Amino acid sequence: MLLTSPAVRLTALLAITASLCSCAIGPNYKRPETAKADQFKNANVPGAAVPDQWWVLFGDDALNDLERQVEVSNQNLAQAIAAYDQASAVVREQRSALFPSVSVNADVQHSGGGALNPGAGSGATLPAGSTLGTRSGKLYQAGASASWELDIWGRLRRALENARESARASAADLAAARLSAQGQLATAYLQLREADAERRLLDATVVAYQRTLTITQNRYNAGVAARTDVLQAQTQLYNAQNQEAALTLQRAQLENSIAALIGRPASTFRVAESADWNLPAPQIPAGVPSTLLERRPDIVAAEHRVAAANATIGEQQANYLPTLTLTGNINFLSTVASTLFQSAHETNSVEGQAADTILDFGAKRASVAAAKAAYRQAVAAYRQTVLTAFEDVENDLAAADILLKEYDFLRQASDAADLTEQLTLNQYKAGTVDFTTVVVAEAAALNARRSLASMRLSRQTNAVALVTALGGGWIATPPTTAAATATPTASPAPAAMATPATN
Numbered sequence: 001m002l003l004t005s006p007a008v009r010l011t012a013l014l015a016i017t018a019s020l021c022s023c024a025i026g027p028n029y030k031r032p033e034t035a036k037a038d039q040f041k042n043a044n045v046p047g048a049a050v051p052d053q054w055w056v057l058f059g060d061d062a063l064n065d066l067e068r069q070v071e072v073s074n075q076n077l078a079q080a081i082a083a084y085d086q087a088s089a090v091v092r093e094q095r096s097a098l099f100p101s102v103s104v105n106a107d108v109q110h111s112g113g114g115a116l117n118p119g120a121g122s123g124a125t126l127p128a129g130s131t132l133g134t135r136s137g138k139l140y141q142a143g144a145s146a147s148w149e150l151d152i153w154g155r156l157r158r159a160l161e162n163a164r165e166s167a168r169a170s171a172a173d174l175a176a177a178r179l180s181a182q183g184q185l186a187t188a189y190l191q192l193r194e195a196d197a198e199r200r201l202l203d204a205t206v207v208a209y210q211r212t213l214t215i216t217q218n219r220y221n222a223g224v225a226a227r228t229d230v231l232q233a234q235t236q237l238y239n240a241q242n243q244e245a246a247l248t249l250q251r252a253q254l255e256n257s258i259a260a261l262i263g264r265p266a267s268t269f270r271v272a273e274s275a276d277w278n279l280p281a282p283q284i285p286a287g288v289p290s291t292l293l294e295r296r297p298d299i300v301a302a303e304h305r306v307a308a309a310n311a312t313i314g315e316q317q318a319n320y321l322p323t324l325t326l327t328g329n330i331n332f333l334s335t336v337a338s339t340l341f342q343s344a345h346e347t348n349s350v351e352g353q354a355a356d357t358i359l360d361f362g363a364k365r366a367s368v369a370a371a372k373a374a375y376r377q378a379v380a381a382y383r384q385t386v387l388t389a390f391e392d393v394e395n396d397l398a399a400a401d402i403l404l405k406e407y408d409f410l411r412q413a414s415d416a417a418d419l420t421e422q423l424t425l426n427q428y429k430a431g432t433v434d435f436t437t438v439v440v441a442e443a444a445a446l447n448a449r450r451s452l453a454s455m456r457l458s459r460q461t462n463a464v465a466l467v468t469a470l471g472g473g474w475i476a477t478p479p480t481t482a483a484a485t486a487t488p489t490a491s492p493a494p495a496a497m498a499t500p501a502t503n
Helices: 005-020 054-058 061-073 075-096 153-222 227-261 287-295 295-320 363-431 437-469
Strands: 101-111 137-150 322-332 344-355
Touching: 054 061, 054 153, 054 437, 061 075, 061 153, 075 153, 153 227, 153 295, 153 363, 153 437, 227 437, 287 295, 287 363, 295 363, 363 437
Parallel strands: none
Antiparallel strands: 101 137, 137 322, 322 344
């Protein structure tokens, strides 16, 4: 009913026109310049983009099932989701500031005699020529009021832009948290499987060492071997059993870590052992460096924080200018409820108000300076994040190449050590070498086997690290940038108003 007044409708129309035609003061966002490269120094072979569910590249059904549980059960991820929901709510709250706020009131006053008084605090006045009488009765009152800060200078729009960019940064933070949880789970799972593989090696080694001990004991009983040979064989067996127990503990701890990552109590979670697990490390295509700016969540989050800081500059610069507020009121007073909303009982008013601070002893200037400093800080953080991302990818690409070579060398070394162990044991049985030679050969063979298993794990976890360094299969929605290229060093004076950003 407030807008039924011609004066209110006209004022609202003028306000809307002014808002649509006005400019948002301050700099429009432009992506900061960063270090660039045409290709990675350790570029691997080109290939298709990493899939969103990148863990399927390992071809392990158990890993696939665990990764699906991270999305719904990981509590660190749940915190990031809540943070994003909070940031989105702030955007909606900030958007509401662009529109009028309207309130309504209703009241019934009773009087036992004398003239009825609407009340000094009600804000209502009697229509001209109306009388309410002095007899006992009721006075019905209803009204509405509206207040609207006109965003002539774009301060509210800059605040909304800030909130939107902060929400987009929060969305990227959520993607980073999800990718981190997925990477941690994949790494823990691969480590657990490698522990299983080493335990199988040690199981076989313990059996072999027990057989060696039996051979040595028989030779000692026959008087053809010294007691020290038996003691050495026992020491070797017990050391292998100790290493096996240590791996059992390591596996249990890794299993508990996986339980926490998928939001399960450790006491209720088990990962079945795999009888034979020897998957090759997948080759991860790196693409080109330019795509890293959109593929890696922490880079995207850092850029949105730059855009948010940029919007804050305009928001603070707008404080140099006065605020313009429209207020309107409409009230109805009647002693009869059925005639309350008749025009004879209506009063309304519309007024505009401008407010500005003429002396603040440099507070506004300091606020603008602080906003510009925060912007420069955000830009530096963004550029450092980009540099760190390039470093991560280059390191993981270099490691992928070197680890493959190391794996080939260790595989050959392990084959040679196995053959040496077998030949040395046969020579000991024939009495041509002493038992110390056997112990050395068997220890070397075991170490070579375990090193090969460890190198296989290193290649697999390096693949996980490369995926996370590249940002997984996530691609951000490109931010909308303004056509203008004003920089945050623009003058805060009113004449420096720029075209509003289209965020």
